[in-house]
Amino acid sequence: MAYNCVILIKQVPDTKRITGEAMNDDGTVNRSALPAIFNPEDLNALELALQIKDKFGGKVTVITMGLPAASAILRDSLFRGADDAILITDQRCAASDTLATSYILSCAVKKADFDIVLCGRQAIDGDTAQVGPQLAEKLGIPQITYVEELIELNGKSITARRNIGAGWQQVRTKLPALLTVTGDANEPRVAAAKKMMKYKNAHTPVEVEQEVRSQKTEDSEAKIKKLVEKKCSELSEKGLLIKQWDLDYIEADLKWCGRTGSPTKVRRIQSVVLAAKESKNIEPNDQDVSDMIHELIEDKIIA
């Protein structure tokens, strides 16, 4: 039996590479100074879906919500073996917290055909791990979080091993179900050369529009629109037009999207400046080290 998998992916700033240059003077992070990458654990979720497809057949669909630039990770997914890719981009998504994000994603997932929904355990920009469980609740399906290994798929149910902190659990549930996948689950495959050749020119309509606008700065709005439509239909004929949905298409209730749909608000952001109140330089010689140990014993820090 074949299984249709839908994977929710996210483009994130590479938080491991934050340097001084990536910090604004007010202590906020300058996202544009950081390379944007495929969220690492989302790659593990995609890999698990591709393994399911390799073994049982079925369709692998990736969905992301983000800015037009997020089209890059959709293309990357096509290079690695995804069958279909969808960009949800809409200015009304801006400032969505995890609750609003999971609502928007649930509207999109409902438009797709799925047996298994997969997410990375968490994204490295927020590290919240909330969107997966919230999406499962909105879809009304069971969740298996922190999946390390898929044990069995037998048509009606799925068995997986999940990490529970100090130890593991093997659980079974009926399909459809949502899984969040950890970095230990697998080694994500790299892009296949053939698929890269095939999909390197795959684009979302918004990317096509950006390209046209950058080249035809003199043209009228109507002319640009026409040209975009033409280019999109050309791509579509070749099977290279990546799907793009907005909130109207997925029939999202705007009350639950963006800022109005987000109960949590950011009050303040501070950069992390840690400093010891008092500090001493200790020379690496016997006397200094011995004096330091003595002081710590005197202060009853060392028993």
Added chain:
Amino acid sequence: MIDVNRKGEVWVFAEQHNGHLEDTPIELMSKARRLADTLGVKLAAAVLGDGAKDIATKLIHYGADKVYLAEHPLLGTYQTNSYAKVIFDLIHKYKPQIVLYGATAAGRDLAPRIASAAKAGLTADCTDLQIGDHQTTKDEQFHKNLLFQIRPAFGGNIIATIINYDRWPQMATVREGVMPPPEPDVSRKGEVIEEKVQISQQDLPLEILEEHKRPKKVNLKAARIIVAGGAGVGSKDNFKLIWDLANCLGAAPAATRAAVDLGFIDSDHQVGQTGTTVRPSLYLAVGVSGAIQHQAGMSQSQKIIAVNNDPDAPIFQIAHYKIVGDLNVVVPKMIKAVKEKSIKEEKTVKA
């Protein structure tokens, strides 16, 4: 949606497995007690299980005024859906203003499911909680006594303060080990409210086929002294230096993520954002550069000694004792100094 209820209680979800109360809800109790006192409301704990009465008493000793006890044979083992349903029903019934969960594997699995059902806000992995007032810039609304939910973000590079004011309850998960646990007071009295639970087999969509729990090899949270080695230690062989120094100090050996990834030591020993958060009396960082992710797990240590041959290593910014030098020279000197002091003390005792 649950309306704003300023008289609502402060709640802690008291996670327990097989009659054993987890550490994190205990750690949460002293902070939650202070929040409740500031707001002038009661502190309550919610316990779910099958045979969890003893835990209810314990929670009162740790500072709860009230314990909502939901017992049912189907609640004997934690499951996302059944627990989420029962807690959601309790929240709906009593309308607390704050609900806190430990950011454990179960807490991080459960809280978002409840938040989604309640359409409430949830902040993950808080390291601090405070009560404060907030004025919105746009329409200049004034909100008194909100829960400031403070958490690291962007891989620990920034600290964000999150609030929610238009939908209730205010919910947060709190990182393990960031708050000191209260001392139990066995003379404390409180009220245990036994809740009738409406659940059926349908609320348990998961079959748990097998479970293996293993205790952590080391209890870093309880250690008074920690000796941590980083990638700078160089090899698994050389990591013996860390074990030796830890042994002579009666300390727990620990490591950075880099050292764990290099295979120097087991991940149970990892301190930092993805490992354990510790706050010992003394933290010795040996060959540790001090990445922000590591600092997030140890910067609350009372005293920090750093040994590193790179004078520009970020760890020196937070160290109380800075030793710039080769750890292969410095650590043996430290071991020698500790041994000499203890011999001297023994002699004094004998005399």
